[in-house]
Amino acid sequence: MIQIIGAVISLVGSMFIFLGALGVVRMPDVYNRMQAGTKATTLGSMLTLIGIGIVLPGWLGKLLLLVVFIIITNPISSHALARAAHHAGIKLTEKSVRDNLKEDYPKEDDNG
Amino acid sequence: MHKVKPGIILFVILFGLWLLLAGADRDELIVAAAASLVISVLFAGRASALGSVRLHPKAIAYAVIFFFVFLKELVHSTIDVAGRLLSPRLPINPGIVKVRTRLKSPLGRIILANTITLTPGTMTIETKGEYYYIHWIDIRTEDIDSSTEAIVAKFEKYLEVIFG
Amino acid sequence: MADITMLIMNAAFYILMAAVLLSFVRFIKGPTCADRMVALDAMTIAGISVIVFIAVFANRAIYLDVAMVYGLLSFLGVIAVARYLEKGL
Structure with missing residues (x-):
């Protein structure tokens, strides 16, 4: 019984990962794609790995380490990528409301 | 004194990482503890950011x-x-x-x-x-x-x- | 392992493969380099779970280490490309 619960949790997790991939295709610009693609998938992979850990309790330690690893590296890589994209001058989509960073950037660039 | 707390936290993190990766085998445990100790003593000075964690x-x-x-x-x-x-x-x-x-x-x-x-x-x-x-x-x-x-x-x- | 557990896990595995394919569409299309990296990142995160499922199906715990090293390498790859985009290494 507990095994079926674990399997269902991992199924729900893989559905979240699928939704993230759908977002990567559907969203209009880099930043929104990042919101969906690398972050909606965080909860997805957490659920998937923990679900497998419930099915196979002997592997739980290593799977938890993988989860911690994903939680630590995921925001760092998406932050680095978003920052690089903004530095490289990739525009936000026309749907965007405003861009405070661009407003502030010219004067802050002068002080190095 | 300001180096002790980062060192201890670093040791706990490293040793916990070992336990999760390799499991608790008795002979290896001593080697892992020694290695974690050496690394945390060497790098405690560089990990000063960890000192701002409060432990109460x-x-x-x-x-x-x-x-x-x-x-x-x-x-x-x-x-x-x-x-x-x-x-x-x-x-x-x-x-x-x-x-x-x-x-x-x-x-x-x-x-x-x-x-x-x-x-x-x-x-x-x-x-x-x-x-x-x-x-x-x-x-x-x-x-x-x-x-x-x-x-x-x-x-x-x-x-x-x-x-x- | 019970049959029904295996069935659900197989379904999850195929959903993950579909997610990898879907991200690959963006990887081919993506107008800029950053778009392609986002797609690659999404593929990797799905890929980690795929490797873990393969470990379950093959019943080999050693494949979990493969998943970990895969995640680590892709993290370094994304960071390297981001540095490159920002100021040309």
């Missing part, structure tokens, strides 16, 4: 509460973003807003920025001192104070106790 009971309790608040926000905002994705009109209202944090310690600021990035819907793009520039998928407010209230405040009040 209230801070530890707040760290546990913070973890659950973070999980709740993660589930809540993932479902929110997933709902936006599935609706055919794609109802997003994105943009970059500026927010301010009250946290002083560098480690606390890093953890706050990464927590904001991990919750779907908000993503830290740039940090300048106490200001963060955040890409927000659904902008609801206009000025800096109300966006700070909406994005930062719910995590900040716990991190403030843990890191100061």
Whole structure:
């Protein structure tokens, strides 16, 4: 019984990962794609790995380490990528409301 | 004295990592403890950022509460973003807003920025001192104070106790 | 392992493969380099879970280490490309 619960949790997790991939295709610009693609998938992979850990309790330690690893590296890589994209001058989509960073950037660039 | 606390925290992290990776075999455990000890003594001076973690009971309790608040926000905002994705009109209202944090310690600021990035819907793009520039998928407010209230405040009040 | 557990896990595995394919569409199309990196990142995160599922099906715990090293390498790759985009290494 507990095994079926674990399997269902991992199924729900893989559905979240699928939704993230759908977002990567559907969203209009880099930043929104990042919101969906690398972050909606965080909860997805957490659920998937923990679900497998419930099915196979002997592997739980290593799977938890993988989860911690994903939680630590995921925001760092998406932050680095978003920052690089903004530095490289990739525009936000026309749907965007405003861009405070661009407003502030010219004067802050002068002080190095 | 200021090197001791970072060293101890580093040792606990390294040794815990070993336990999770390799399991608790008795002979290897001594070697792992020795290796962790050597590394944490050598690098305690460079890990001074860890010294800002407070270890009294209230801070530890707040760290546990913070973890659950973070999980709740993660589930809540993932479902929110997933709902936006599935609706055919794609109802997003994105943009970059500026927010301010009250946290002083560098480690606390890093953890706050990464927590904001991990919750779907908000993503830290740039940090300048106490200001963060955040890409927000659904902008609801206009000025800096109300966006700070909406994005930062719910995590900040716990991190403030843990890191100061 | 019970049959029904295996069935559900197989379904999850195929959903993950579909997610990898879907991200690959963006990897081919993506107008800029950053778009391609986002797609690659999404593929990797799905890929970690795929490797873990393969470990379950083959019943080999050693494959979990493969998943970990895969995640580590892709993290370094994304960071390297981000540095390159920002100021040309």
